[in-house]
Every structure is written in C-alpha cells, then in structure tokens.
Amino acid sequence: MNTARRTLGPTIAAHGVMILYTLIALFPVFVIVTNSFKSRRAIFRDPLGLPTSETFSLVGYETVLKQGDFFLYFQNSMIVTVVSLALILIFGAMAAFALAEYRFPGNALMGLYLALGIMIPIRIGTVAILEMMVSTGLVNTLTALILVYTAQGLPLAVFILSAFMKGVSDDLKNAGRIDGLSEYKIFFRLVLPLVRPAMATVAVFNMIPIWNDLWFPLILAPAEEVKTLTLGSQVFIGQFVTDWNAVLSALSMAILPVMVLYVVFSRQLIRGITSGAVK
Amino acid sequence: MAQPSKKPFRWHIAVFLAPAVFVYTAVMIYPLFNTLRLSLYSRVDQERVWVGLDNFRTLFGDAIWSEQFWNALGNNTWFFVIHMAVQNPIGIALAALLSSPRLRFSAFYRTAIFIPTILSFVIVGFAWKLILSPIWGIAPGMLDAIGLKFLYAPWLGKEEYALTTLSLVSVWQYVGIPMMLIYAALLSIPDEILEAGECDGITGMSAFWKIKLPLILPSIGIISVLTFVANFNAFDLIYAAQGALAGPDFSTDILGTFMYRTFFGFQLQLGDPHMGSTIASAMFGIILIGVCIYLFGIQRRLRSYQF
Missing domain, CATH: 1.10.3720.10 (MetI-like)
Known part of the structure; x- marks a missing residue:
C-alpha cells in the first residue's frame, strides 16, 4: 500500500480500540482463572489481584x-x-x-x-x-x-x-x-x-x-x-x-x-x- | 433413486450416499416431521388422541399459554434486536480495523477476540453471573474506580435489565463470528477496486462507506440470517445463567426455555410432549419465515453486488 500517507494517529487509535476490545474479551476468563487459585477470603477481598504466596490456595480444585x-x-x-x-x-x-x-x-x-x-x-x-x-x-x-x-x-x-x-x-x-x-x-x-x-x-x-x-x-x-x-x-x-x-x-x-x-x-x-x- | 434401465445400476453411488442419508433422515428429518405431527395430538387418559389444531388454539387462545408464548416471543425478538444492533456493528468495526494492512499484531487480536466464542454457554453464563453479582463486587468495584458507582444495579436480578444484560453477554460471546466473516469478505475485495477509488480521491472512511460496505452486504445478510436462526433457537445461556424458570419472573424467558419447561416440566407442572411439540412447531414456523425472507427477499437483491 501507499507508504507516503502513513500517519501515526489513526494507527494508535486502531491499536487502542483493538487492545480495549481484547481486554473486554479476555477479562472474564482472566478473573475466573486467577481467582480459582486463591483462598476464599482473597477471592472476596481482592477479586482483581493475582494470587500471591499467601493467598494461593488449591482448595477449590480439591x-x-x-x-x-x-x-x-x-x-x-x-x-x-x-x-x-x-x-x-x-x-x-x-x-x-x-x-x-x-x-x-x-x-x-x-x-x-x-x-x-x-x-x-x-x-x-x-x-x-x-x-x-x-x-x-x-x-x-x-x-x-x-x-x-x-x-x-x-x-x-x-x-x-x-x-x-x-x-x-x-x-x-x-x-x-x-x-x-x-x-x-x-x-x-x-x-x-x-x-x-x-x-x-x-x-x-x-x-x-x-x-x-x-x-x-x-x-x-x-x-x-x-x-x-x-x-x-x-x-x-x-x-x-x-x-x-x-x-x-x-x-x-x-x-x-x-x-x-x-x-x-x-x-x-x-x-x-x-x-x-x-x- | 430409480435408475434408467439402460445402464446397470451403479451400486457404488447408493453405497456412498446411504450412511449419510440414513442417519440424516432417521435422526433429523424424520423427528422434525414427527414433532410437527405430534403437535396435532394430545394425551387423554394415557391414550394419544388426534386433536387437530386444538393445541395451537390453546397456545394462542388460552390466556395462561398465550401470555407465556407472547412473552417468550417478545423477549426473543428483543434478544435478536440487540444482537443485530450491537453485535453486528461491533463485528464490522473490528473487522474493518483488523483488515487494515498496516495494523500490526492483527493475528493476535483476531485470536484473542475469538476466544469467548469457543467457550460454552455454561462457562460464559456463570462467569458473568459471578462478575455481575453484588456479592462478589467486581462490577460495582470497577464502576466505583471510574466514579460511576451510581450506575450499578444487580442487572441480572432486575426484571427490567435482566434480558438486555443477557443479550449483551451473548453479544460479547459471539462477536467473533461476524468479525471473522466480515474480515474474510473485506480481504476478498480486489485491490484494484480500492486503488481505482483512491485515484478518484476516495480514501479512508469514505472508502469504507462507499466501496467496502456495499461490497460486504452479502456477508452481512448471511450473518443476519445466521443470527436469526441461532437466536430463535437459543436456550443454553438463559438456562445456565437463570435456570429453566428464566427468572426474575419470566423476564428472560425465550422460546427455547419455554419449550424446555413445557416439554420437560418443572417444579409443579408436568411435562407435556404434545404442547412441547406445538411450541417447537411454532418455532419452526418462525425460523422458516425468517429464512424465507432472507432467501427470497434479501439474498436475491444482494446478489447483484457480488463479483
């Protein structure tokens, strides 16, 4: 395609939209999977956090x-x-x-x-x-x-x-x-x-x-x-x-x-x- | 398949066709017509009796049945309207961005956005139920973070929002399909056409509206009819998220859940295969009307645009 007209603005906007939608698409899966590795208390206290060494728990899988x-x-x-x-x-x-x-x-x-x-x-x-x-x-x-x-x-x-x-x-x-x-x-x-x-x-x-x-x-x-x-x-x-x-x-x-x-x-x-x- | 007597009967054709035709006829076509037939019968004292169109009269005339039926049909129509109004424009917009030749990582975006589509309704239904739940507080917490907490309501539990919320969850799940089909259609537009437009000064957004959109109309038509059939046949998401009663107070009841309840029974009501068949026949009629409108009304007119 024509490279002379390559502009930065629309490209960034396009990436912004795609990244936003990718986050929307993946967010629920991410939340479910990360929380499944947390203890019950951590699930409620900090639902968006990643499991850490103290909140890690496999009790659900058991x-x-x-x-x-x-x-x-x-x-x-x-x-x-x-x-x-x-x-x-x-x-x-x-x-x-x-x-x-x-x-x-x-x-x-x-x-x-x-x-x-x-x-x-x-x-x-x-x-x-x-x-x-x-x-x-x-x-x-x-x-x-x-x-x-x-x-x-x-x-x-x-x-x-x-x-x-x-x-x-x-x-x-x-x-x-x-x-x-x-x-x-x-x-x-x-x-x-x-x-x-x-x-x-x-x-x-x-x-x-x-x-x-x-x-x-x-x-x-x-x-x-x-x-x-x-x-x-x-x-x-x-x-x-x-x-x-x-x-x-x-x-x-x-x-x-x-x-x-x-x-x-x-x-x-x-x-x-x-x-x-x-x- | 009667063969002309001049030639010897070509057995291999029959052998090649037999398994597929047999399974397809026995498990799909025959039950389909048998279901239509069963809707003309009813059970009286353990006997199956012919009642003609009485079941349809009950379904449309009897206040208890017709109220449920029209409620389910109305909800189903709203479900379809949201899909058409939200899913397809988002799908087209994403596909238009994806197909731009300068966009990097487009394979990654494509793969990631398609992920919800491969998950089962059970996973999707429960995952959103948990996320939107006031007990867990992910949704209110996130709205709070951007200062919009006052917008939060237990959407799945309120009669006025539940159906729209579930429709949007379904849109979230299925946006990948229109995106992919439109993406494919956009890729198939010959470069010469776009270059010719460019020579005439049509670029960027106006190239999309004036050249690409008219050329992808046939794909949009196919997507619309696929959405129609899938929506009027939907069941799993509502069942997984709200149960067979399609609560709160039947506000998310669609034809699929209505048929399941009628046919299988729930709580105090006994299952009734004949009324179930009647509803199935009504669904068959609705789907047939939709497909015919597409085949005879829309597709024919769109054909002229194809290369």
Missing part, C-alpha cells in the same frame, strides 16, 4: 476432584466428540463424493435435501428424538448423543466437502479408472487424501459446538455415568453454588480443554472461516 467425577465427564465428552467427528467426516465425505462425482437422476434434489439441515436447527425435533431414543432404549447412552451430533453435522459437511471435491482433477480419477481401480478405491486412495484440508476445516467447525452443547446431554443423557463435561460442570456448579472456590475451579477446569483445542487448532479454524467465506 473439592472439585473429590466431589465431581470430572475425569469421567471429560472422557464422555471426548468419546462423543471424537466419534461424532469421525462419522461426520467419513459419511459426509462419501455422500459429498457421490454428489460431486456422479451424474444420476435426483442428484440436485438429493443435494438440496441434504442442505436443508444447514438452516433448520435439529433442536426443533427434540420431542420426537427423545421419543425415538426412549423406544429404542438409547436414552442415557453416548450413542444417542453421537447419532444426534452426526445428523446435525452432516449437512454442512456435505456442502463444504462437495464444493471441494468438484475441484479434484478428473484426469487423476480417470487415470485411476484406466488402471482398474474400483470406484471405492478411487474415493479412498485418490480423493480422500486430496481433500484433507477441507476435512480438517469441517472437523474444526463441528468440534466446538459438539463439545459445548448443553441441550442434548440435558435431555437425552442426563445420567451420571454418561454426563458430558458441559452438563457435568453445569450440574456441579448448580449444587455448589455457594462454594465459590469450587465453582471457580470447576469453571476453570471446563475452560481448559477448550482452550487447549483452540490453541492447537486456531490457525485451521481461522483459515477455514476465511477461505469458506471468500468463495
């Missing part, structure tokens, strides 16, 4: 680990998220390949049918989903959650992946066909490895909503042994509402895994959002 089964919740959340993501990716990629690669009667209609779910939230159907899960005995199992999240994630996955698969070169696939590869091998050996970046984008988009969802765990799987971390911390906090140390520690422990995921995947996530909208 309560959380003693009273709540957070490792179990974490494990449940992990299973639900990982299995749902795997199913969304593999089923979504297969359907996207069928729609992008072959011409068959009803192709456009099928694409439209699968795209319906992008705009219509699955929560509207909760009453019937619960009824179905009760009648099939899946209520209070992780399977119920996995099925729901897979169905919820598929429409967008098919949409994004089929746009990507249309870009895979036809020559490559035809070369494979001439060499006698079956359509399945063409999909798994040639096409899948090429759309890996798009798969990563889909995974990152779906990961956070699944991990954070409260509605379906609350309705489909509220039993103790299948609680997810989000529901588990919600219930725990509800019970310990007057024990501020425990509440703050539980919140910090719930923040931690998401933050780790975010730090690991933030580049992929941001690239996904940016490239998706450019198109």
Whole structure:
C-alpha cells in the first residue's frame, strides 16, 4: 500500500480500540482463572489481584476432584466428540463424493435435501428424538448423543466437502479408472487424501459446538455415568453454588480443554472461516 | 433413486450416499416431521388422541399459554434486536480495523477476540453471573474506580435489565463470528477496486462507506440470517445463567426455555410432549419465515453486488 500517507494517529487509535476490545474479551476468563487459585477470603477481598504466596490456595480444585467425577465427564465428552467427528467426516465425505462425482437422476434434489439441515436447527425435533431414543432404549447412552451430533453435522459437511471435491482433477480419477481401480478405491486412495484440508476445516467447525452443547446431554443423557463435561460442570456448579472456590475451579477446569483445542487448532479454524467465506 | 434401465445400476453411488442419508433422515428429518405431527395430538387418559389444531388454539387462545408464548416471543425478538444492533456493528468495526494492512499484531487480536466464542454457554453464563453479582463486587468495584458507582444495579436480578444484560453477554460471546466473516469478505475485495477509488480521491472512511460496505452486504445478510436462526433457537445461556424458570419472573424467558419447561416440566407442572411439540412447531414456523425472507427477499437483491 501507499507508504507516503502513513500517519501515526489513526494507527494508535486502531491499536487502542483493538487492545480495549481484547481486554473486554479476555477479562472474564482472566478473573475466573486467577481467582480459582486463591483462598476464599482473597477471592472476596481482592477479586482483581493475582494470587500471591499467601493467598494461593488449591482448595477449590480439591473439592472439585473429590466431589465431581470430572475425569469421567471429560472422557464422555471426548468419546462423543471424537466419534461424532469421525462419522461426520467419513459419511459426509462419501455422500459429498457421490454428489460431486456422479451424474444420476435426483442428484440436485438429493443435494438440496441434504442442505436443508444447514438452516433448520435439529433442536426443533427434540420431542420426537427423545421419543425415538426412549423406544429404542438409547436414552442415557453416548450413542444417542453421537447419532444426534452426526445428523446435525452432516449437512454442512456435505456442502463444504462437495464444493471441494468438484475441484479434484478428473484426469487423476480417470487415470485411476484406466488402471482398474474400483470406484471405492478411487474415493479412498485418490480423493480422500486430496481433500484433507477441507476435512480438517469441517472437523474444526463441528468440534466446538459438539463439545459445548448443553441441550442434548440435558435431555437425552442426563445420567451420571454418561454426563458430558458441559452438563457435568453445569450440574456441579448448580449444587455448589455457594462454594465459590469450587465453582471457580470447576469453571476453570471446563475452560481448559477448550482452550487447549483452540490453541492447537486456531490457525485451521481461522483459515477455514476465511477461505469458506471468500468463495 | 430409480435408475434408467439402460445402464446397470451403479451400486457404488447408493453405497456412498446411504450412511449419510440414513442417519440424516432417521435422526433429523424424520423427528422434525414427527414433532410437527405430534403437535396435532394430545394425551387423554394415557391414550394419544388426534386433536387437530386444538393445541395451537390453546397456545394462542388460552390466556395462561398465550401470555407465556407472547412473552417468550417478545423477549426473543428483543434478544435478536440487540444482537443485530450491537453485535453486528461491533463485528464490522473490528473487522474493518483488523483488515487494515498496516495494523500490526492483527493475528493476535483476531485470536484473542475469538476466544469467548469457543467457550460454552455454561462457562460464559456463570462467569458473568459471578462478575455481575453484588456479592462478589467486581462490577460495582470497577464502576466505583471510574466514579460511576451510581450506575450499578444487580442487572441480572432486575426484571427490567435482566434480558438486555443477557443479550449483551451473548453479544460479547459471539462477536467473533461476524468479525471473522466480515474480515474474510473485506480481504476478498480486489485491490484494484480500492486503488481505482483512491485515484478518484476516495480514501479512508469514505472508502469504507462507499466501496467496502456495499461490497460486504452479502456477508452481512448471511450473518443476519445466521443470527436469526441461532437466536430463535437459543436456550443454553438463559438456562445456565437463570435456570429453566428464566427468572426474575419470566423476564428472560425465550422460546427455547419455554419449550424446555413445557416439554420437560418443572417444579409443579408436568411435562407435556404434545404442547412441547406445538411450541417447537411454532418455532419452526418462525425460523422458516425468517429464512424465507432472507432467501427470497434479501439474498436475491444482494446478489447483484457480488463479483
């Protein structure tokens, strides 16, 4: 850009606004995490101070680990998220390949049918989903959650992946066909490895909503042994509402895994959002 | 998928489509229509009986139900209005600043401002509840420090402020999404257009208003419809911060919490799946109207701006 007009004033103002908003965005997280390491008295006397050697205390974390089964919740959340993501990716990629690669009667209609779910939230159907899960005995199992999240994630996955698969070169696939590869091998050996970046984008988009969802765990799987971390911390906090140390520690422990995921995947996530909208 | 008889049936297409179509149909589409169907039934003496549109008549006509429904719908509309009026302008402003090529550390700002968006409603709801709580005193203490203590009120506990406060908390959480989408749209504007404007003397703020803003209108349209669907389907934040009763005195009740209470029951009221389905159907109708207005009314007109 034009460097001759570089002025200091607007730049400083821009940084000022960005720093202010960054502080607003991070302040609550900062307050929760720092206070979770303080003794009860320090939490109230000096809520904004950092924990010092005399106010440092882990009593909240001790309560959380003693009273709540957070490792179990974490494990449940992990299973639900990982299995749902795997199913969304593999089923979504297969359907996207069928729609992008072959011409068959009803192709456009099928694409439209699968795209319906992008705009219509699955929560509207909760009453019937619960009824179905009760009648099939899946209520209070992780399977119920996995099925729901897979169905919820598929429409967008098919949409994004089929746009990507249309870009895979036809020559490559035809070369494979001439060499006698079956359509399945063409999909798994040639096409899948090429759309890996798009798969990563889909995974990152779906990961956070699944991990954070409260509605379906609350309705489909509220039993103790299948609680997810989000529901588990919600219930725990509800019970310990007057024990501020425990509440703050539980919140910090719930923040931690998401933050780790975010730090690991933030580049992929941001690239996904940016490239998706450019198109 | 009936195949023309000339060619052999291509089984692999069916195999590729089957799992996705099956799961999607069985767990999403079928329950959706089943919910719409259930709203036409009611339970009388342990039996499911067809009642036609009676449930809707109760929902809109019966004083007890309709009052709750209109209250929830009104609150939900206010929730949406605040999002549109606060979240989107802030998101656009942040994106405009971020996309300026001379801004250093923009990757850092982008990452940091997006952090609230990845947190769950449970964390966000409780964190703000604690911060705004008069017991802890972070909010009054900070207002005191800048001499504005008289402004403080227990916002989440007062009927007249609670809903607005929660809407703003939700805005705080979700501002990252419009910011990112607008940022992407701004980056995709070709430099030649901006340079052409510069030759005609359009720079700085007027370049934003006259060139960039019209070009990002399609993204603003998408963001508006995404916000609409998300808001009229919201539940988690209100439930985490105020509980299923959406206190104080139902002043933060929105359609999601209303449906949850009706369908699942709370305290003295028994859960009623049929009335729950009726509310779900009403929500479906509202979302459908919103999406249709966008698809047929707004998107079509915006298309002409795209490159």
